[in-house]
Amino acid sequence: MSAADQPSSSALGLRRAFDQAFASPAADPSREVEPFVLLKVGDGAYAIRVREIRGFAAARKIVALPSAVRELLGLAGFRGSLVPVYDLAGLLGHGPLGRPPCWFILCGDADPLALAFADFDGYVEHLRADLRSRGTEERSHVREVLVHGTGARSVIDIPSIISAVQTNVGLGAPQLAARAGETARSPKEPSR
Numbered sequence: 001m002s003a004a005d006q007p008s009s010s011a012l013g014l015r016r017a018f019d020q021a022f023a024s025p026a027a028d029p030s031r032e033v034e035p036f037v038l039l040k041v042g043d044g045a046y047a048i049r050v051r052e053i054r055g056f057a058a059a060r061k062i063v064a065l066p067s068a069v070r071e072l073l074g075l076a077g078f079r080g081s082l083v084p085v086y087d088l089a090g091l092l093g094h095g096p097l098g099r100p101p102c103w104f105i106l107c108g109d110a111d112p113l114a115l116a117f118a119d120f121d122g123y124v125e126h127l128r129a130d131l132r133s134r135g136t137e138e139r140s141h142v143r144e145v146l147v148h149g150t151g152a153r154s155v156i157d158i159p160s161i162i163s164a165v166q167t168n169v170g171l172g173a174p175q176l177a178a179r180a181g182e183t184a185r186s187p188k189e190p191s192r
Contacts, residue, residue: 038121042094
């Protein structure tokens with residue numbers, strides 16, 4: 001065998017590394033760390049997965065809209081766009097937010113929306129092993145519980161919230177912004 005026909009030492013090293021990757025035990029998913037935002041809504045302590053949201057911000061001015069949907073607080077500006085703002089307490093079944101919101105969580109990709117709430121408790125990273133499946137659903141939009149410190153927090157399922165808003169309201173940010181523009185204009189006189 002000539003020197004040209006022999007595999008290079010770097011190719012052998014790559015092959016060994018590739019084979020070794022399959023020989024190693026698989027990573028334990030329960031040992032994976034996941035970041036959460038902690039908050040209080042109504043009388044409940046909650047957590048939200050950071051990977052399910054687009055942003056977190058201090059509350060901004062909300063321009064109210066006439067709506068039959070009581071959870072819709074109005075529109076707020078985010079990064080140059082108008083975004084509908086919903087009362088997270090109302091969506092979770094706690095009743096309306098008792099005071100002006102202090103915080104917004106921005107979520108949704110195609111039609112973003114903001115969830116307003118009053119009390120932010122912090123940020124934590126927890127092992128997936130700290131999550132427990134929720135046996136009975138006491139609250140909608142909650143599927144798991146995060147065991148945190150000496151207590152537990154219900155984990156809000158953000159995709160479930162987004163789906164409920166889109167299904168029940170049927171309006172995303174572009175439609176609400178267009179409606180807001182229509183209601184702001186004065187009625188036109190009929191053309192002759």
